[in-house]
Amino acid sequence: MKTSMLSDIQDEVMHKAELDGYIGKFLNNRYLIRDLIGKGGMGRVYLAEDAAKGGMPVAVKILSLSIDNQQISQRFGREIFIGAQLGRKSKQIARVLSYGITDEKIPFYVMEYLQGRNLKAIIKSNSLNLTKSLEILYQICLGLQCAHQGISLKGEIYPVLHRDIKPENIFIAEDPKQGDVVKILDFGIAKFLTERAGMTLTESFIGSLPYCSPEHMEGRKLIDVRSDIYSLGVLMYEMLTGQHPFALKTNSFGDWYQAHKFQVPPTFKEINPDLKIPRELQELVMTCLAKEVKNRPQDMGKILSSLERIQQLENGEVLNSTNQSYNPANVQLVPVTSISEKICLQKTWPVNKPKALICFPHLLQSTQGSIPTLWAMLPKKEIDVLVKQINNTEFIFQKNLYPLLLWVTTLCDKKFDLTRWLSYFLDMKDSKSQKIAQALVNTGYYHLLFFSLENPGKCEKVITLTLCARQRQQIIDCLESIENTKSIIELNESKNMLRLHLEKKKPEIISQLAENQRNQKFSVREWLNYAVSKVSRVVSRPVFRGKSV
Structure with a gap:
């Protein structure tokens, strides 16, 4: 019986290995790839074991691009280093533990292994109420604020811009002691900004079309943290209404650019007249979605202050339900x-x-x-x-x-x-x-x-x-x-x-x-x-x- 079960497991592993060449392999003679647990436009994520730490489970992301010269390799390592620094600063940012290059010169990085669901799956399940949405949004903003405040590198402060905020990159980790903890993923592909200019040079387009800011899609050379704030606005809208602010028939770059640049999102009432979303929260979302950069909140601190005020108001409404009066x-x-x-x-x-x-x-x-x-x-x-x-x-x-x-x-x-x-x-x-x-x-x-x-x-x-x-x-x-x-x-x-x-x-x-x-x-x-x-x-x-x- 035991021999049969072991044989079945071996057959399953071999079958997976045939479908995916990485399963069953060691990366850098340390990380044993066990199973594919996710994939997207930027690469695939695998469950692996860290042999140097007694088989501790880790997540390995292998990117969908090759590194063919030393300069690009060093740059990739530098960006992973930034992700690692941010993970140590904020519990809302997934920890990057290590990075490397496969034999095929494909870059990968190793992250803490998280158990839970990403925000996209939670939105699809329609399991978010207002209280839960506010808690998740607040933690997302804490993580982004930490990134935008920057890291220290050779005596200089470098604010970090994520550039790819979307539900798939927000993971809700289940923690028996703390409850649900938000983890922002994929800071390894982020751009860092110089403190002097507060901006970054966009050398190539990286991001997801449904969540990109207009200036990001235009390929402007100078973008700042307000580009992340726009993406956050799209995410907030989707969390609260269950729908994306722009309904497109195609997924072309041109159509998405026209939507982000010119279309006005439907009001919350137009989406669903029965939605009970505080007016201040609706206004915050729409302000984040402003087409002009100058009309958005200028930093995450402003958004956090608004969310705190909204949370307090919601707590007051709960107290009102037990015949208590609310004072602003x-x-x-x-x-x-x-x-x-x-x-x-x-x-x-x-x-x-x-x-x-x-x-x-x-x-x-x-x-x-x-x-x-x-x-x-x-x-x-x-x-x-x-x-x-x-x-x-x-x-x-x-x-x-x-x-x-x-x-x-x-x-x-x-x-x-x-x-x-x-x-x-x-x-x-x-x-x-x-x-x-x-x-x-x-x-x-x-x-x-x-x-x-x-x-x-x-x-x-x-x-x-x-x-x-x-x-x-x-x-x-x-x-x-x-x-x-x-x-x-x-x-x-x-x-x-x-x-x-x-x-x-x-x-x-x-x-x-x-x-x-x-x-x-x-x-x-x-x-x-x-x-x-x-x-x-x-x-x-x-x-x-x-x-x-």
Whole structure:
């Protein structure tokens, strides 16, 4: 029986090898090609085993072109090097582990082996809802932002342009600990840009016609990161509607050029009147698809800010479904009709805590499960002002320190005359702190309970602060770093270093809060000037810490 099974397996391998000459071969005397797992216009992807690492599974992409001279070979190696650097910088970019040339002078590169599906298959399955689409888009943008910020090579910074953003190059890897993780593929064929010009010379056309920007198809010598932003816009449109923005009868270069250059994509309502896509998201997609480069978002930071705002609005709509009211400043005033908030409003200040300006976290047990809360004591006048104003949440940690997560909630009035920094250290070696951190990830929000200094009886007010995907990912990264932390830096010294990091970050936080208020009382310029003038006074205020700090 066993002999028969082994024979069948050998026959299957031999049959595959006959169909594909690479299966069963060793590349560079190291990578044993096992099976074909994907193919496209740029080449084929194989499952392989790395003999130098005990048969560890890897993915090998063999490109559909030959390298016939040393100059091209060196250039190919340089571009693979760029892909490898980006993979180390961002978890949203697939790691390039190695590269080489086959006996036939065909280039290949070796990537981390990922299990999951590419975005094209997911779009075809119609399994994307708005929440999932936003999560995927946010991670794509994080990866592209990392690439566009560039890598260091011989003392110079080289921003990297992908040039082939499409659903097939977006892979959704299944991770039992982190959930779905987006991986951008094929940075090995990317172009790097010089920092001085911010642009790249397009020597040949590389890309997929349905996703190319007009300037890319025109073969302009100078293109920049906004070409990637156009391709992202096509991808976003397809994710949200299930259809490509341009319907063509042929797949010719000329027809695609005419579409990208002159056709106006149908509105979301024209595609499907029943689609419930936030207006701001629709406008973002259409702006990315602008024909003129100058009319698109100028960088990925602008898109990420918009996506964060949209995610916050969506979280607010979910809260509204449980009879909570939404405040545009990412704060929800909590009514007594909600079970968890009713519990919060009935809480009294613990007898073992001093009546002072402190804050501390607490896991609230309710019928909705474990809900993270932050309790803070403030003067009554400050509570009345800050509860209706603007806020920011930050999570700060460093891998080389003692495993600490600095949880910072910033509360400001509209004029920045009053700013409070509520901060608390979560010791990630402590099981209670780990549970609080995990609850923040699971819920995506936390309740902030206010107690007045003058009358610390029952809770005065409760607001709900939502967390975006980036913030939840920061907590996940911290939780994952616990097992790998081997720091010799002691607890107190690590706290001091994180405090210093927060002090340096405060001006950035204030400026961001000011920018978020640009459409209210002041203009953008007035807000930024006012924020800058207040930074020195705000930074000089003491950090508001919990008792354990």
